Amino acid sequence: MQEVTAQQVNSYSFGEGGADSGSVGAATVSVSEVLSTLERDGCAVVEGVLSPEEVVATRAELGRILEDTPSGRNLFEGARTKRVYALFRKTRSLDTAAIHPLVTGVLDDVLVDYQLSGPTGIEIGPGEAAQVLHYDDAIYPVPRPHPELVVNTMWALDDFTEANGATRFIRGSHRWVDERPAPDAVTETAEMAAGSVFFYLGSLWHGGGANETQKPRLGVVLEYAVSWVRQQENHVLAVPPEVVRELPERLQELLGYSIRPPFIGYVDGRHPKRLLGR
Numbered sequence: 001m002q003e004v005t006a007q008q009v010n011s012y013s014f015g016e017g018g019a020d021s022g023s024v025g026a027a028t029v030s031v032s033e034v035l036s037t038l039e040r041d042g043c044a045v046v047e048g049v050l051s052p053e054e055v056v057a058t059r060a061e062l063g064r065i066l067e068d069t070p071s072g073r074n075l076f077e078g079a080r081t082k083r084v085y086a087l088f089r090k091t092r093s094l095d096t097a098a099i100h101p102l103v104t105g106v107l108d109d110v111l112v113d114y115q116l117s118g119p120t121g122i123e124i125g126p127g128e129a130a131q132v133l134h135y136d137d138a139i140y141p142v143p144r145p146h147p148e149l150v151v152n153t154m155w156a157l158d159d160f161t162e163a164n165g166a167t168r169f170i171r172g173s174h175r176w177v178d179e180r181p182a183p184d185a186v187t188e189t190a191e192m193a194a195g196s197v198f199f200y201l202g203s204l205w206h207g208g209g210a211n212e213t214q215k216p217r218l219g220v221v222l223e224y225a226v227s228w229v230r231q232q233e234n235h236v237l238a239v240p241p242e243v244v245r246e247l248p249e250r251l252q253e254l255l256g257y258s259i260r261p262p263f264i265g266y267v268d269g270r271h272p273k274r275l276l277g278r
């Protein structure tokens, strides 16, 4: 991973270096810059989080997995989109990303106590239509407005462009209560270079874009949720204990081997880490 201090943060008039952009170009990124952009816009891009070498290695690894991955089963998953679930069983290439200090710094503030929820590789294929706009914490029956339940990070492994299906979103929609996007809603696009990360709140309306190019668009969503809701994917079943045993301790915790105080998540009355021999 590159140094956190060597990054840029964008928000969405940023490309032009607009006055409201917070920090554009070669500005140094801090957790608090990302937090204030997230609070204002519901999302933020940080460029250069992965080095070019890490992008190449992770793409190659996911490429191998995608060879055996079927296309989506419904409109939401996308008939021309492949999704890699059970990510932390299938690859070690995202272990460091999942516990990157910039990410955990943001999560510590927004979610406080959290876990990985639905980490997924997403390859939007040529000809895919735009995904329906949605917000990720809609899966939890908690009326809006509410404290943030979910934070998503989309890691670009290709350059994300409007043409190839970069995530589209409605800036500021994290503040909506009953409002819904009109069928012709104007969206903005998280265009970013490979190696960048798009942070977005679980309350932000967004969706995958249409891919009008001849090449797939590969990204990985590392999604986190507060630790008192059920994880979207059941990692304790998806990632075998013998795999989890070899992972960094923080990642083990994020996969579910942790206790939300005072005692949510115990196994037979004891801390789940004991199952890993800790």
Ligand SMILES: O=C(O)CCC(=O)C(=O)O
Residues within 6 Å of the ligand: 076, 122, 124, 131, 154, 165, 166, 167, 168, 206, 207, 208, 209, 219
């Ligand atoms: O692939 C993307 O850009 C976003 C996908 C998404 O929002 C989802 O599948 O929930």
